[in-house]
Amino acid sequence: MTTDLGDRGVSEGAGLAALVLLTVVVTASVGVNVLFLDDEGGSTTEANFSFEHQSQGSYLLVTHQDGSALPSDRVRIKGPDANVTWAEVAGWNGSREVTRGDLVQLSESSAYGSQVGSRDNIQVLYVYRNGSTKVLDEWNPAGGAGDLG
Structure with missing residues (x-):
């Protein structure tokens, strides 16, 4: 018994692109936190x-x-x-x-x-x-x- 997936499958290229995009977004958000947020535990220094x-x-x-x-x-x-x-x-x-x-x-x-x-x-x-x-x-x-x- 075989199942025909037809148009429902995701190509390897699309899956890889989604993973790369997710990695870039996570890396960018960590970079923004390191560069622009207060490094003293989020407290304001006033x-x-x-x-x-x-x-x-x-x-x-x-x-x-x-x-x-x-x-x-x-x-x-x-x-x-x-x-x-x-x-x-x-x-x-x-x-x-x-x-x-x-x-x-x-x-x-x-x-x-x-x-x-x-x-x-x-x-x-x-x-x-x-x-x-x-x-x-x-x-x-x-x-x-x-x-x-």
Whole structure:
């Protein structure tokens, strides 16, 4: 007894094309997740900082005001003459988190290693595992007069 499949069969070429298409779609979706989504477990990385400049001492106090608790070795402070982690400036172990109320002093005598002038631009950055960065906050973004305290 034989069965005639007639027009109901799928050719090997069509089956192979469907498998290749499925593989491409899955690979593309994984690639998009790796490249464009937050690599910190899907959490949003947001934080606000306050800045207080003291012109007499040429230093800047940076305080975590609000937002995510962040690993101190992933928070970088970038200025015209320095680029250091929060952990380095605070003298912390890198696994300690920066939380609301934590502050660091950027000065020549700290790990920052440079005076902070009233026209300096200072950025607080978050560095993801893949090396990309996000600006969390900024002092003197246009290099203006700044706060003279």
